[in-house]
Amino acid sequence: MGQARYFARGTQPAADRAYAALDAAFGDEGLPVSIFEWDEAAGIFEVAVYFDVSQEPAQDAAIAAFAPLTPEREDLPDVDWMQSVLAELKPVRAGRFLVHGAHDRGRVKANDIGIEIEAGQAFGTGHHGTTAGCLQLIGDVLRRKAPQTALDLGTGSAVLAIAIARLGRIPVLATDIDPVAVRVAVDNVRANGVAGLVTGAVATGFAGPAFADGARFDLIVANILAGPLMRLAPQMERRLQRGGDIILSGILARQRRAVLAAYRDQGLYHRRTLQMGDWVTLHLTR
Template sequence: MPTFTALTTVADQSSAEGLGAAMESLVPEPTGVGVFELEDGSGLWEVGGYFVDPPDDSALMLLAAAFDAKPFSVSELPEKDWVAHVRRELSPVAAGRFFVYGSHDADKVPDGVEPLLIEAAMAFGTGHHGTTLGCLRALDRLAQAGFAGRRVADIGCGTAVLAMAAARIWPDTVLASDIDAVAVEVAATNVAANGLEGRVVCVEAEGFDAPELARAAPFDLVFANILKAPLIALAPDMAANLQPGGYAILSGILNDQADEVIAVYAAHGINLEHREQIVDWTTLTLRKTPA
């Protein structure tokens, strides 16, 4: 069955969300609509829809005009077994002591590593992206230096790979939260597949806004692998929920955005300890001023 995509960009979040909502009423109806902030630092938002029948060009043109968006670009995607494609393309990833792999590569797990199983259909958060890889390396670096996390949270957890990595090396329960209910389900599935049920608790939350997180705070380590804008918005809550001397590992930051994020967190008493660039992405290890 063919799949058609219709993509455009909009200058601001409000218009993007309005356009996304309006696309839901198109005929033929899209099978899915997504609204995302572009990660190139442009400030633009991408709005896209997926269709099993060719979308109505006239309707798309009217929607673009109504929301001051660029003209839609419509494409037909070739039929492909995407899971098989991902399995071929994504080889296991070593990040310090951690080894991230799919079940199809279970025979490649070497001795002496901390294995993390992420299924191929869940490609984002497998460790191949520079943001996830950078966070795993930062965690390994802290552990190598003698730090041991007792109260750890993974905010915006996605696949929960970072929460599971912490649970692999430290005995206490790790909290993994995401604003997206589907991501929370994916995280829980991965936790079960790795035999970490009860060790990693997955909750739906915006930032730290969940009873489980409130009860566990203050944290001595918090991961937040999201994007620059939500990281900056999270800074005050991070300061309130991170204990003095605690660490924050942040990523989802383009290299030229890192200094701005560092400055915002420094203003809240959370200061740079280490930074690493992997291709276009920067991972920051920050520490809250000790008491």
């Protein structure tokens, strides 16, 4: 049985309204509903919902839920998408880290630090240049230093928190604005055997019970977007221990100077830039 995708693009407020309406109408039925930034420069977001082609009444309700946006329909071929994705999703190496799915456990070698993350759960399977860049710099920092505490801000799948815990054997706080992402992160943490080191929590930036004690961290990793990273620069500085390290990504190469300027204003020093494709990962210290 094939699928149909209804999608629309618009400003963030309009897309947020459509996403909330679609999620309220179809989330409990298990239908996939998504939203993402389609064009960062123009501030355009895409929201979508997926149906089996037999669900015509539900599709009619979805068209109304998109208002004020006008959705388009795309018919998708009848493909076993998970098998297709798994066939193409090869293990990713970043230093000693090897990020892989369950189907590739056999590829983890004796000296590898394997991190098992399944495709489609949450952002961060290691295949995006931002995640791979963070993994590379995490390995570099932990080879030279021995931090005692770490924060993975915007954890997504928890791949970075797992990497820090497995290599550094230190406690890691892994936070995300999305409760679903945090649940996925906690599941991944358990599956990778570091539940005793990684704590998952819902938080918007540094607001939330997880930060109520005012604790500082020796290592902060944040793979989000350039805009939020610049806004969070003062709080990042306050939460970083003296001599500590920050690894930032989710930054396009053309945004690098603006992000560095925001952190330089807080007295943080640029140590290294790692570029992968159009994306950069930054290493700074206090």
